[in-house]
Amino acid sequence: MNRPTVLADRLRDKRRREFFGREAELAEFTAMLAGQAATPAVLFVHGPGGIGKSTLLRNYAELAADRGRPVFEVLGGDVGGTPAGFLRLAAAALTEPDAVLLVDAFEDCQHLAPWLQESFLPDLPVTALVVIAGRCAPDPRWTAAPGWHQVLGVRELGELPAPAVEELLAARGVPNSRWAAVTRFAGGHPLALSLAGGIAVRDKENSGIAEQAVVAALLPHLLAGDVPSPAHRRALEVCARAYGTTEGLLRAVLPEHDAAPLFEWLRRLPFVSPGRFGLVPHDVVRAVLSADLRWRDPAGFAELHRSLRGQALARVRAAAPAAVLREAAALRYLYRDSGVPTYQHQWRRDGEVLESLCQERDHAEVLELARSSGEAERVEWWLARQPGAFRVQRCADTGELIGVTAWLRLLRPEPEELADPVVAAAWRHAESTSPVREGEHLGLARFSLLRAGHPGAAPARDLIRWRLLAEMLRGERLAWTYLVAEAGEPWRSWMTESEQPPAGEPLEIGGRLFALYAHDWRNRPVEQWLEAADLRLLEGTAPAEAGVLCRAEFDEAVREAVRALHRPEALATSALVRTRLLAAHCGRRAEEALREVLTTAIEGLAADPHCGKAHRALVVTFVTGTATREAAAARLGLPFSTYRRHLATGLDRLCDSLWHWANQAA
Incomplete structure (x- = not known):
């Protein structure tokens, strides 16, 4: 039968x-x-x-x-x-x-x-x-x-060829008039085609739907009836943006909602899988959710990003040593769409390559790897000098050494340390621009060595980048950081884009030209640095590059700024905006913050018994203001020559005071 x-x-x-x-x-x-x-x-x-x-x-x-x-x-x-x-x-x-x-x-x-x-x-x-x-x-x-x-x-297995894409869309009943919009979004990616094609079939009324409308409509239609509340939708958006979503993350980002049922709902979704560090949506669904939110609610996208970034930064700073790399990866992942290649990472299974502190038993292999770079002698010297600065990356299954990195912590280098030309160049640059003060230190990524051509090189490179990011974010009293990378393009553009411009002339190492890429963390602290990265991600623009002015340039900028004290548009473009003077005013309009800094500094001179006349000259001339300098002298009841002398003294003392502030801001 x-x-x-x-x-x-x-x-x-x-x-x-x-x-x-x-x-x-x-x-x-x-x-x-x-x-x-x-x-x-x-x-x-x-x-x-x-x-x-x-x-x-x-x-x-x-x-x-x-x-x-x-x-x-x-x-x-x-x-x-x-x-x-x-x-x-x-x-x-x-x-x-x-x-x-x-x-x-x-x-x-x-x-x-x-x-x-x-x-x-x-x-x-x-x-x-x-x-x-x-x-x-x-x-x-x-x-x-x-x-x-x-x-x-x-x-x-690659994307579907064009004939197969057309067959798939036809079989799904997608009208020909919708194929272009669907394929512009999905290309030949089968899952994306299926999702977008389904939307196109259900939304037959709008035959001329544009590409972005497909993106924006994809998830709302796909999940119609399956998203119980706005809180569930926000949880889904958190899952799309975060490296991995845990109940704790939902609780932190959505404190007004009960995280447990939201997490359980996410876990049951067919396109969400449990990962080692939380829930992970399917790649295409993740991308579509992000695109939908970014197009539909740019302010909500920015708010979510900043909330996730704040949580990620706090976790990096508070992480136990064993969890530091994971938390640094989670923070870096938030900037994957910023367009800066150094923020991206090669997708690999977590744990394929492992990092550990370099031990004495590792030294022989480390030196063998260093010989190919022409740096073996320097590596051996620093291994003896700062053994705790070195970390190794090994293949998890074979134990094979794949990479080595060294993060040197320099307070005030000894002459024998300055014999290293890279250390000497970094210290020389710091001393000539904004010296390292008592109690501060300089961080230098002196060595980043990888076994060329090894299949584990890509994930090892990710570990190295996460380690360097963690060192920059967790360093206490960290004045400067210097990274060594190839001179010229594309590294120059990549590093400058991430506010780590080249410092000084290129260096020849092992027959190749390298550059030092520097960042002054007193001038642009971590929070401001990440806010600049936020702008690149959210608006596709970057703020003005943080500036390091010599004393003469600084004094001239102060004099120009006080003359423009009541002209906001001029204050907004002042060179002082890009200095450490505004480090404590993060998030405020630049012109408002600079005006407050200048007026506070002028008022501060009143406490100095030797600056009384100079202080009054500054207040009458710049704070209350007069039509002419002669009118200011008359208001003060001074001969014009005497007034000019007091004003010059006041400006000199104001510059001294602000220079001191700028070099104490951290």
């Missing part, structure tokens, strides 16, 4: 009819099932989130089942991170001659790759087939291992 058709059959048939653009992948797997020569026994498919890896594996499973092959499916997130966890899910495949093992979301257990390569996969029956799908490509050492290049196939 024939089995009756069930709903699963209809669903499978519909999925097959709406599966487009992967003909080559299906043909290859069909050939693998048939045992054709030169087909791989292990197929590794990689690509970004939402590109269709899971859908492809579901089709593979159906093809295999149709041919009577036993199918075993493993989801990387269910493995638990250990070989035992993987065996719990896949051990049955070891005893099935025709087994087809499909491993999805391999990025969640990618650190098990060496064990799979060396232990598990070789024990499978020779007729078994394996398909592994993940975001990251396999380690080149796997593909290059003896014997594996003959049985391992690596395929990158």
